[in-house]
Amino acid sequence: MNVTLNPDDTCSPVTSHAMGEDVASSVASTMKALSDPLRLRMLSAIASDPRGESCVCDLAELAEVSQPTVSHHLKVLKDVDVLTSERRGTWVWYKINPNRRRAVTTLLDSFAPATVAAPWADDAADEARRPDFDARVTHLADELAEEIPELDSATVLTIVRESYTALARTARVTSALIPLTERFARQRLSDLTRDRDTAVPQVLFVCVANAGRSQLAAALVNQIADGKIIARSAGSSPADVIHPHVRSLLTEIEGDEAAERFPKPLTDDAVRAADVVITMGCGDVCPIIPGVRYDDWAVGDPALASREGVEAIRDDITARVRTLVDDLLH
Known part of the structure; x- marks a missing residue:
């Protein structure tokens, strides 16, 4: 079959905006290092550890493999600068490289959940999306x-x-x-x-997805402060649903009111209305408003944590919330 091409149909690809070969090679090496499921689980465990770091002995419990095998996988992640390490006595401790933290957060909070079907979400068909x-x-x-x-x-x-x-x-x-x-x-x-002069103190918790730790923190403040403090939460890149383990914990804290919680985007007016803004692993995303107090809590991320891991994160946040409430009310 002979096909005649219209001159107007000729392909004119534009490649000037493609990443350079060196950058592509570097990204490919990093993605290759992350392509092993156990390495991803280790990365998740380190990112969600309330201490901000994990020991080889902790990570060995993730799978039935020897500690030398664990050390090998961690070395691969360290070789591409995803992790840094520090030896203390017998053990080596690993943490996320500060220069790669935002990339790792994006991977765990956004990309990973997006690749997994969410059985907890309402799957009702709606042709008119x-x-x-x-x-x-x-x-x-x-x-x-x-x-x-x-x-x-x-x-x-x-x-x-x-x-x-x-x-x-x-x-x-x-x-x-x-x-x-x-x-x-x-x-x-x-x-x-809101009238700052007469209103009760207001706290805004901000994380990336507003589907986990910021929701927990806001619920715990509202429970512990008993109306004497108002707590809000928001996300720099909100998810579509709250994490299932977090949802169940919210129900334990708030009862039926937990059903009204949903991920919300961060807005300037929410920051302006707050007396205290607490970020939780989302970097410098909040606008700086005079008169607003800012703090950052290095707490674990429940995105890919187990039920037990999420409960440990809740306990960590609870202790921090009690200190915050005491500070604001006394």
């Missing part, structure tokens, strides 16, 4: 504007539309979008109208 909710969003904005007359109706409409758009990016089931938008928008509007 993103239906037109404009009329419902506008109606919701009108209702909220009537409830908050001190804010201009145009401002309320903007907040509601932004809230809907932000949540729609990760929503799996569109039927829940409007109720979630209402709760998120109400929180943001409350932050906008």
Whole structure:
């Protein structure tokens, strides 16, 4: 068969934006080092360890392999600068290379969960994945504007539309979008109208996915402070659902109220409304607002931790929360 190509159909590939050969070679070497399942589990264990580091003797418990085998896998990760090590007496301790922490966090918090089917998520079929909710969003904005007359109706409409758009990016089931938008928008509007001089202290916890540790921290503050402190949480790159082990712990802490929790994106108004902003493994993502106190908690990440590991992370966060609450109330 003879095929005649139209001159306008000729292929003109653009390769100027492709990464260079040296960079591609370096990235490929790192990805090759990470391609072993046991190495990924070790990396996850180190990243989620509340101490910020793990010993060879701890990591040997991940699989039925000898300590020399564990040391070999760790050396591979160290050779590509993913890990650093320090010998103390008999044992060698490993931690994430600070220069690679953001890349490792992205891998564990975003890429890994995205490659695994989430059995805890609502898998209801919805052919119209993103239906037109404009009329419902506008109606919701009108209702909220009537409830908050001190804010201009145009401002309320903007907040509601932004809230809907932000949540729609990760929503799996569109039927829940409007109720979630209402709760998120109400929180943001409350932050906008907060009077720092008369309101109780407010704490904002920020992590990457807002699906684990920041949710736990906020729930624990609300439980321990008993209304004397308000706790919020947000994510620099929010997930679509809360981690299942964390969800069960939230239910133990909050009961039926835990069902109302969902990952939310970080907003400037949430930071401005906070008296204290605590980051949890998400780097320098928060805008610096004068008068706001900032802190970073190096706690484990429950993203790929076992049930027992998540409970240990909860206990670590609980101790930190008790100290924070005592500091803010006394």
